[in-house]
Amino acid sequence: MENTHMLSLHQLSKRYGPVQALKEVAFDVPAGSVFGVLGPNGSGKTTLLGIVMDVLKADAGTYAWFGQPPHHSLRRRIGALLETPNFYHYYSAIRNLQIAAAIKQRGHDDIERVLKLCGLWERKDSKFSTYSLGMKQRLAIASALLGNPEVLLLDEPTNGLDPAGIAEIRELIRELGRQGTTVIMASHLLDEVEKVCTHVAILKKGVLLTSGHVDEVLASEDMLEVSAVDNATLENVLSAMPGLRSLRRHNGGFQVVFENGFSAEALNKHCFEQGVTLNYLALRRKSLEARFIELTN
Structure with a gap:
């Protein structure tokens, strides 16, 4: 597994009218990495995640998951949290994940594992409405982890959280990385990427400035x-x-x-x-x- 790439981008480009959202972006995400796509708001991060999740179509360029061209069956190997998931406020964590598993048609027997992994097992029977912001986000990540995907995609996973919630989510992402899950996360926070990620790609107005190991890219002279x-x-x-x-x-x-x-x-x-x-x-x-x-x- 060592030298394989989970995701490879080849000259991806996307325009919205006069706005060039992505311009010939190319980089590889190594297996087992926690890969940060870093850039200020409007740099093309969310567009990039949308394209590789097949929610948006690129104008030019290609991408490959696990060394294969995009194919519907590959989606089962990828977990994603691209926008705020809709949970039922009056249902428990377990009930919400049962519904999520039914919609995804996978992960029914995985609920206990993901709740424990995300530190929510003790509160599995509590209503979603009683959860703190950090717990709600951890449940969202638990839902994305149903069916044990090899890759987890997160778009600004700590957005809108209080400091305690931010610390919880960062620790969870580090733990997932330690367990061998490849995590790809978009962030506009340098601090976050520095603390959590092993690799980084920096985008600015749709252009890739640099990518590589965090220590090399962000080397301080x-x-x-x-x-x-x-x-x-x-x-x-x-x-x-x-x-x-x-x-x-x-x-x-x-x-x-x-x-x-x-x-x-x-x-x-x-x-x-x-x-x-x-x-x-x-x-x-x-x-x-x-x-x-x-x-x-």
């Missing part, structure tokens, strides 16, 4: 901040250093980024050997926030 009494000479020394990627003035000194990283110690030593004594030197890790804003601006 180290930035060094330096200053000296003689900043003019310091600037000349820094400008001539090998591997310099960027140099800019900041707070009466400079911010520098090097291609392959450069330790503060090595920089200090180099400047001293060039006759410049630093009076300020600090290492600033570039936050993921800054990286995301840089990618999407």
Whole structure:
């Protein structure tokens, strides 16, 4: 299973009149990953999920589930939560899932498993109306998990939840990933993707900016901040250093980024050997926030 792709997109494009919702988007979702489709609102995330669930038709491009072209029988291997599900408020969790299983025609014997997995077994007989926001969303995910699909698709799974509910859903998604379910989730929250996902694709106005392992895509570059009494000479020394990627003035000194990283110690030593004594030197890790804003601006 290791090198298989659960989902592969090949140059998917979609327009709504003058609006290009997706433009030649291509990436692969590895089996067993928790894959985040990250982007601000209006970036094409929901359109993308709609196409791969066969709810929308792409104008161009193709996609494949489990290495096969889309086919009705493949739908049984995919669980999806794309909009708020309709549960009956006066029925219990168990009764609601029995109805959901009847509609899907699968998962009747799976209800106990999904309720336990989603942490709702103790409250299985409680009416849906008595559930907290987080519990309601966990029941929705339990419903999507009926029949034990190999892939779970979630569109903004923590939207509208309170902080406690957000924490519950994030923990549940991590747990599903640990158990080997491939999860594909759309989110506009960098924090969410960073905390929950193993892989990410970043969309902006329908264009794929980058995709890959979270650690690589959102790698934070180290930035060094330096200053000296003689900043003019310091600037000349820094400008001539090998591997310099960027140099800019900041707070009466400079911010520098090097291609392959450069330790503060090595920089200090180099400047001293060039006759410049630093009076300020600090290492600033570039936050993921800054990286995301840089990618999407």
